[in-house]
Amino acid sequence: MSETWIILGATSSIARVMARRLAGRGAHLLLCGRDHADMQATAADALARGAAGAEVHGIDVRNPDTFAPVIAAVNTLDGPVNVAVFVGSMPEQSEIDADPALIDGTIADSLTGPARFLHEIAPLLEERGGSIAGVGSVAGDRGRVTNYVYGAAKAGFAAYLSGLRNRMARKGVHVMTVKPGPVDTAMTWGMKMPLMTTPEAVADAILKGLARKRNVIYTAGIWRPVMMVIRAVPEPIFKKTSF
Numbered sequence: 078m079s080e081t082w083i084i085l086g087a088t089s090s091i092a093r094v095m096a097r098r099l100a101g102r103g104a105h106l107l108l109c110g111r112d113h114a115d116m117q118a119t120a121a122d123a124l125a126r127g128a129a130g131a132e133v134h135g136i137d138v139r140n141p142d143t144f145a146p147v148i149a150a151v152n153t154l155d156g157p158v159n160v161a162v163f164v165g166s167m168p169e170q171s172e173i174d175a176d177p178a179l180i181d182g183t184i185a186d187s188l189t190g191p192a193r194f195l196h197e198i199a200p201l202l203e204e205r206g207g208s209i210a211g212v213g214s215v216a217g218d219r220g221r222v223t224n225y226v227y228g229a230a231k232a233g234f235a236a237y238l239s240g241l242r243n244r245m246a247r248k249g250v251h252v253m254t255v256k257p258g259p260v261d262t263a264m265t266w267g268m269k270m271p272l273m274t275t276p277e278a279v280a281d282a283i284l285k286g287l288a289r290k291r292n293v294i295y296t297a298g299i300w301r302p303v304m305m306v307i308r309a310v311p312e313p314i315f316k317k318t319s320f
């Protein structure tokens with residue numbers, strides 16, 4: 078029996094690498110996102126690399142009505158179900174400051190949308206087993222002046238995954254929170270950010286973390302001690318910083 082993987086946000090750079098890695102293991106992939114042409118290309122590549130199957134499903138996390146077809150498709154397959162969530166959006170803080178209406182979309186893409194999808198598919202995983210890897214961000218560890226709306230969304234998603242982990246552990250389903258630092262993708266194109274890593278490194282860290290049943294991983298690993306220090310900075314000092 079091949080692995081079944083739902084990849085939510087399948088057009089992200091990390092998701093494409095993840096799809097390649099899973100295809101090499103002979104997994105059955107359900108690629109979910111908004112750009113059909115992009116996902117069709119990923120599906121064709123996955124099949125060429127040995128995937129047992131590669132389906133494309135149009136999903137907009139801002140519209141829960143689009144979730145039903147993929148859940149119905151999973152019900153036609155046997156065995157445990159795995160979900161990898163790469164959904165999110167990160168407008169520049171200056172753009173949000175100029176147009177606060179962007180807050181709604183940022184929260185929907187990075188928190189409420191993926192949480193709603195996971196909540197709808199959770200009973201299926203409780204019944205059949207599997208795992209969830211939810212991609213958050215180190216930005217959620219402490220609000221900073223440069224991206225605090227995006228950080229708030231990712232902090233909320235991390236809290237959601239923590240609670241979901243608590244719930245699903247009772248049914249043998251493993252839930253892992255992934256906290257990448259800056260990753261060299263279209264989302265960060267043109268931004269000057271420290272300790273940048275690659276989509277390949279993040280995808281490999283996710284698969285390694287799941288194999289080891291980790292609850293929370295940072296990638297690159299250096300971000301764990303870095304964020305420990307940042308979280309420990311007293312508020313009177315922190316509010317004077319501007320990084």
